[in-house]
Amino acid sequence: MLYPPTHYEKFRKSFDIMDPDSDIPTYGRRVPSRVLPTALCIYVLEPSEDLSQHNLSKFALERSGQRFLWSIHQERAKDKHGVIDGFSNLDEILPQGFLERTKSRGMICGWTPQVDVFAHQAIGGFISHCGWNSILESLWHGVPITTWPMYAEQQINALDMVKDLGLAVELKLDYRRGTGILVGADEIKKTLRNLMDKRNPVKTNVMEMKEKNRKAVVHGGSSFDSIGCFIVDILSQKLP
Template identity: 55%
Template structure:
């Protein structure tokens, strides 16, 4: 967070792929090369994949092991514009004024957080319903920049550096139409939870229904 405090407003792209998200060595190197090509400031949450024969969540790399998975000299070449870390407090990072873009696995919580804080997303779904979420964000709503819509991590596909750099540069453009739409959606989402807003009213209706049904059951008993 201290590093983010020192960056210009809306200048940093945040790469984070959820509690289950991790990549093999070849893909990690392509991401690194893509970040270098983009020239954009970045905060990259990188996780170590679990052993293939174990149902475990990804873990953080030890600091002295990062050099083994990243391209030779990457950390030195990017030390003025980027920071590589392990687990990151995603919601807190997205809320930070220096963050201007989000490369995400498109889990629904991540999408809601990015919209709430007005941070446009680059879509990189991996598993479960994330492909549907990515499609809805990009094609249906125009609220995301497409990197992939149908990517599945178990297929072993490698997304190359050129594509990653293109998507990152696109999402970070200040006059990007997606950025404008996400800002509008952020404002609308905040109005929705205020008194009189649609989400506030819907929750109130739910509470009323629960209390009414409870009263009816008590009367019948």
């Protein structure tokens, strides 16, 4: 976030999606402009294809042969407690016969407690938009993810997870909601199978990170000590 003024001073323009990859401090590799947060880069938006993409996702999930838990909710539809609610009639949004064909291996719900789901031993992977909270929650429980970013900083989070850290399987790094670009059903199906492959080294890396996470928060761990130093620093400040 501190680098854009330097970029502008050097090139006399903001980032553009067509720019070559940039050397940005803190990143171990050159960063493609197409994964930078929307606020930092110039994008040409086309008519939205979100409904078509939703349909392709359904077909891919069915054809993958994987067991799944799918949380589907209506944006801006909340119940009296402020919780985002699910669709009242799934037949209106799913392909004809989808529920019948997948009933033995799939579960569809509205809002779901994500952390509780990750903690369940049956969960072998997670299709993620790559928000940082979801990334931390999945790593804490050792659940590998496949990257499908949508907006904000999610694209560059996906780059970190796939290219720098080796903690995620790439579906897309530069997908951006509302651009009119579609991710094909075959591509989604192939990535799901890759995510669930027990031989995938990402699974080993994620389990190692799970253990490191837990060591960091116990007495003597890096996070434990850092929070302790922060508290000591605050308490040592003189009141005005």
